[in-house]
Amino acid sequence: MSWKALWIWGDGEASPRNEWRCFRRTFDVPATGAEAASLRISADSRYVLYVNGTQVGRGPVRSWPFEQSFDTYEIGHLLRPGEKNTIAALVLHFGVSTFYYIRGRGGLLAQLDYGSGEVGLKTDASWLTSIHLGQHPRSPRMSCQQAFAEYVDAQVWDGDWMNPGYDDSGWTLAAELGEVGMAPWTALKPRDIPMLTEETVYPVRVESLAKVNSFKLSTVIDVRAVMAPGSEDHADIVQFTGYVATSIRASKAGPATLGFLAWGECLKACSLNGGICEMNRFYGVDPERYLDVELVEGDNLLLIDISTIHVHHGKLEIGVYAEDPIELIFAFPTEGEAESPFLAVGPYDHSVIYDHKPSREVDWEDEAYKSVLGAVKSAKDLARYADKSKPVLPKYISEADVFGLCVWRKDNVPLAVPAQLQNAIIPNAEAGVVPVFEGFDTEVLLDFGKEYSGYLSFEIEAGAGTVLDWYGFEYMDGNYRQQTYGLDHTIRYVARSGRQAYATPIRRGFRYLALNVRNAAAPVKIYGVSFSQSNYPIAEVGRFECSDSLLNDIWEISKHTTKLCMEDTFVDCPAYEQAFWVGDSRNEALVGNYLFGAQDIVKRCLRLVPGSKFQSPLYADQVPSGWSSVIPNWTFFWAIACKEYYEQTNDKAFAVEMYGHIRYTMEHYLLKIDENGLFNVKGWNLLDWSPIDQPNEGIVTHQNLFLAQTLRVASEMGELTGDAESAAKFAEAADRLAAAINAHLWNEEKQAYIDCIHADGRRSNVLSMQTQVVASLTGVAQGERKRTMDAYLFSTPADFVQIGSPFMSFFYYEALAKVGGVNVILDDIRKNYGNMIRHGATTCWEQYPNFLENRANPDQLTRSHCHAWSSAPGYFLGRETLGVRSLAPGWTEVEIAPVPCGLSWARGSVPHPAGGRIDVSWTMDEAAGRMQLDVSYPADVIVQIKLPEGIAGEIKETKLERLI
The missing domain is CATH 1.50.10.10 (Glycosyltransferase)
Incomplete structure (x- = not known):
């Protein structure tokens, strides 16, 4: 079938950073002929597709932009002939290159074809679009290999936007980008593997409950993007020299703790109020490092040397803790208005480093760069570097370091898990109540029993503005948790009032899931937490x-x-x-x-x-x-x-x-x-x-x-x-x-x-x-x-x-x-x-x-x-x-020659690439030197069966005819 659809997007940047954009099209379905309807769809970077409010699929599969992949769904059973129907898509555009995606530009392409050959619907300027207003595009990168962590405020976005009947009067018409074949998607290829699975799994127990305290102030800055212009277009290693400055504004003087959770990546040295912080004052285990300081009332100048050698990511994580009633904010360190509280000084030099072609090292001994840290004693001293300075754009600054808040603990008071909360993980059980403690956040740690990979969903009841920070990790042993440094596996969900459900569109892999409840005026009810295990669809034949x-x-x-x-x-x-x-x-x-x-x-x-x-x-x-x-x-x-x-x-x-x-x-x-x-x-x-x-x-x-x-x-x-x-x-x-x-x-x-x-x-x-x-x-x-x-x-x-x-x-x-x-x-x-x-x-x-x-x-x-x-x-x-080995291309000839190695029995199956399987079962009487070997296999396979050298025994064969 030929393509009539056009690539579409919204107004604004061609390739915006971490933008979630929603698309809708309401249309009539004819009373007959829609049973064989199929929908072809692709997007840059990823999509989630809905038909009349039902999630149909995710995609596309990873591909080179010049061989963009598209998916095809049979959706006739979801259409409602004679009624208004809605097709909707959430498109997640990364706006940065990763280890599994090369930056293109935002785009959606979709076409509905009926069995008769008639085009029922195609993406064009008649589609409506809106940025997902509840998604925070300033969330930090998950890792250098992946795109972005997740921050969603349900108070400002209706989760029913994909359903028929939704009021989309405030949405705008989509912008047409061009026909199929336009750059960067110069060729389209159909998906070459089946759709991935979505198998629901549940936690097996609540591992622990605790009341906790973490940083009062935190942020993550993408200094790679700040100091290496153009680095969004690639994921190559970069290096640079320069600084980031801010003021920690304290409502009163007092002790505080500074935390840096990516030590060695983008923190080479720092000073506070003009005094260089000696490295021997820091404590903690790499890559977590902490520094106890005394803050003065008002502004405290923090200058950080973010120069880094050979880094993919370039993420600066900063956390500040002070006891109440000290209130803290980050403030712009020099006079005048600025759109962010952070000032970049530099880069003095930057370069891209390749492992397979010539690269240029930056000048680490440049005196102009090296002298800054010792020369800046107060905010006024920053003025002499005005020609190398600029405010850090807000899009590179995260509102909070959710990972740091979940990892670092000033206070951690473990509690026994109430039975009602333990039972909350059981499907269809009564809601579990997460208690609230004055002056503390609450952490509930869930164990899924084994690691899974896919998409998290939860249903809760909470007060408006309650913050739910979810953080997944792979391993713990007693009190030890192996934190996923270098991987921000978090979701911040800000609740609207009442009962609500949310399903993340971002893939994650973990075994343990920590829920930190913050800013809750009343206990939170959990009605369910589940995980959609998603993988290549495979039968476990072996x-x-x-x-x-x-x-x-x-x-x-x-x-x-x-x-x-x-x-x-x-x-x-x-x-x-x-x-x-x-x-x-x-x-x-x-x-x-x-x-x-x-x-x-x-x-x-x-x-x-x-x-x-x-x-x-x-x-x-x-x-x-x-x-x-x-x-x-x-x-x-x-x-x-x-x-x-x-x-x-x-x-x-x-x-x-x-x-x-x-x-x-x-x-x-x-x-x-x-x-x-x-x-x-x-x-x-x-x-x-x-x-x-x-x-x-x-x-x-x-x-x-x-x-x-x-x-x-x-x-x-x-x-x-x-x-x-x-x-x-x-x-x-x-x-x-x-x-x-x-x-x-x-x-x-x-x-x-x-x-x-x-x-x-x-x-x-x-x-x-x-x-x-x-x-x-x-x-x-x-x-x-x-x-x-x-x-x-x-x-x-x-x-x-x-x-x-x-x-x-x-x-x-x-x-x-x-x-x-x-x-x-x-x-x-x-x-x-x-x-x-x-x-x-x-x-x-x-x-x-x-x-x-x-x-x-x-x-x-x-x-x-x-x-x-x-x-x-x-x-x-x-x-x-088991001893099953192929002897010829396509396994047309097979050897079955078990090697017991002291085992008394073994049995199992090996898939045959042409279909069917080879079953082997053997028992070994070592004292008698005898083996009983039973095998079955497709009859058209030539099989050589060998007992171990020096072993006598019996062989039973069963040949299975293939269906033609």
């Missing part, structure tokens, strides 16, 4: 159980983690980032093959990657993204995953499609081979979160090893698709690179591969387990060296850098599986994943607890508690313990 209950628990958390990280692409985590990291998804796809068998999401992920070639011909490491970043290994894993997708599906047409992109990027990678035949590149040369020697410039061994493997993959894909000439070229390049690695990166004395050769020619003295694993896995190590590498897999030298993440463990397990080390795999899973289970994990951690980032706080076991790159057991328990 199964695994065995005689070891610990392995069963580990398999379950691997499955739940993978499910939560399957959105419109694979994502690294549902909380901190929600970004599609290309390298992560290779391993996640293999896990997904054994758990769910979902292939459309894998194909979609693989297809998105080449769109980044306008950022770099080496391809970006997360897509589509405003951060132009290259991790070469991630590109290599993508190419490997393309071949693995072909092996999984036997989809040769897709292999041909992707081979052209593989050839393109491999040809550019070969341009980075130096005079010694080694791959030498400037990039983010990452493999593992551990202290291996992997500098961002120079020759990194693990990267060379994976490039050699990828060149062989490119050769094999060339042969498959009929490009024999390029196939031969890539095979020869792989051989040359392997020879160079063995010639230049081997340490004969240590009998190991070194980690790198630095850009200055210095050979690394670091030996890591990671490098030896990759040498074994990729086949570059041959003969005696290969035997040495394989020995390290079973007995790691103590002086080698140890594996630091479950992601790296995946490659370790792959290498072990190739040399018969399944026992070692299971032991390692029990040790490392068992540690997660012992700490109450319901999902797999991003890191192991010994990772450097976690050492500042011994209670912090990992950053993200839900990370799909860590779900290896979901793959290896099915592949090795």
Whole structure:
């Protein structure tokens, strides 16, 4: 069907910062012919669609702006023939680039088509629009990877705006932007995966109740936007030098506490009333830092050096606490009127830093910049910097730091949870009453039992102006809460009077949900809190159980983690980032093959990657993204995953499609081979979160090893698709690179591969387990060296850098599986994943607890508690313990060869990519050396069944005919 609809928006900025805009169109539906009505829709950045008040869907899926995705909904059953009907859409326009969105401009496109081919409705100037007046666009960024936290005032906006009969007389006509094909959405593509699920889950208990006190005054300033003009258009790393000044106006003199919750990001130094605050006066654990001060009556000048090195986000969080009756406000620090209470001094210098192309460092020793802090003793001294100063625009200043208010406690008095409040989380139970305490806020902490990812809803009864601050986080242990620094997972909801419900349009991932009730004149009633779990729609075909209950628990958390990280692409985590990291998804796809068998999401992920070639011909490491970043290994894993997708599906047409992109990027990678035949590149040369020697410039061994493997993959894909000439070229390049690695990166004395050769020619003295694993896995190590590498897999030298993440463990397990080390795999899973289970994990951690980032706080076991790159057991328990392995593309031939490893029984299922599944059940009598093995599988699959070597037994086969 052709497009007749026009892109529309409202008056004002083309790409406003954090704007929620509502659209409505009321129309007549014919008495007949509307049963087959379908609606196509897209928006920039995201939409929520309603038909006659019923929420129909959310979208669009992430895409490059030059390949904008649109969705299609069958809505005939929601239309009311012969009556007035209303289609409405809430559009959330970010106005900034993120790790999953490139800034375009605000826009909505929709078209209703009847089965007859008649266009029933299309976006044009007849639609009505209004800014969502209850949404505060000044809420802070959630994180550098995501858009904005949420602040909604229900007192000034009618939540029924999407319903028929709503009075929209105060709305304005939409502005027509242009036809389909206009920039930046120069091409439209239909959605290539099903709609995501919306499954309602509820809290399992009220974890705690407390009366609390936090900051009296707080704010968040987006100093990145202030100090790095144009940075809204990208998500690249920036650095800058400069200051922010304000006055803390106190109604009387007295003691106070200043709090900074992003220490080290945008607070290099500060002064109060002209006195420099020495760093040894601050207390707290990074990144929280606090300073006790004495305020004078009236204005107290606060000058903050916000200069920062290599930062994505650039968020300054400030909180001030003083005992009543001291009243506090922020005030503009110099004479004259200003539209905000903050003054920016600078930037003196700023630049964008890239990991894969030349960058310019700012001048950190510039005396003009450095002298300011010591020279400003009073507000009058700021006048001499007038030529470098400007008021900070209000749009960059948040009205409150809700995250800081939820995290920091001056007072925290725990209380027993009343039964009526505990019962409030049960659907259809009586309302739970949140008590109110004079001089305190009230916190109710809910536990959902495990982590989920999706959209929060609640129904409450409250007095007008009551503030409900919601804050989700992943982990707690006793009194310890792992606060989500760097992620503002908050919703501020200001209630209107009476009973009301609200559903957030912003995705979040958490297990625990803290509700802080503030400014309440009367108790708040909770009628329900629920969460809409949203993920790629998958049937849980895969199964695994065995005689070891610990392995069963580990398999379950691997499955739940993978499910939560399957959105419109694979994502690294549902909380901190929600970004599609290309390298992560290779391993996640293999896990997904054994758990769910979902292939459309894998194909979609693989297809998105080449769109980044306008950022770099080496391809970006997360897509589509405003951060132009290259991790070469991630590109290599993508190419490997393309071949693995072909092996999984036997989809040769897709292999041909992707081979052209593989050839393109491999040809550019070969341009980075130096005079010694080694791959030498400037990039983010990452493999593992551990202290291996992997500098961002120079020759990194693990990267060379994976490039050699990828060149062989490119050769094999060339042969498959009929490009024999390029196939031969890539095979020869792989051989040359392997020879160079063995010639230049081997340490004969240590009998190991070194980690790198630095850009200055210095050979690394670091030996890591990671490098030896990759040498074994990729086949570059041959003969005696290969035997040495394989020995390290079973007995790691103590002086080698140890594996630091479950992601790296995946490659370790792959290498072990190739040399018969399944026992070692299971032991390692029990040790490392068992540690997660012992700490109450319901999902797999991003890191192991010994990772450097976690050492500042011994209670912090990992950053993200839900990370799909860590779900290896979901793959290896099915592949090795059940023994189900593909032998031919499309799984037309399969091997079933269980490896018991001391287990007395195991059973489970593995999805077959053509439909159906392979079921395996075995019992092992170790004393008798006998196995009973039962298998069932589709009859058109050729199956080789093998008992373990030296084991006798019985095999029972069941072949299942496919429906034609």
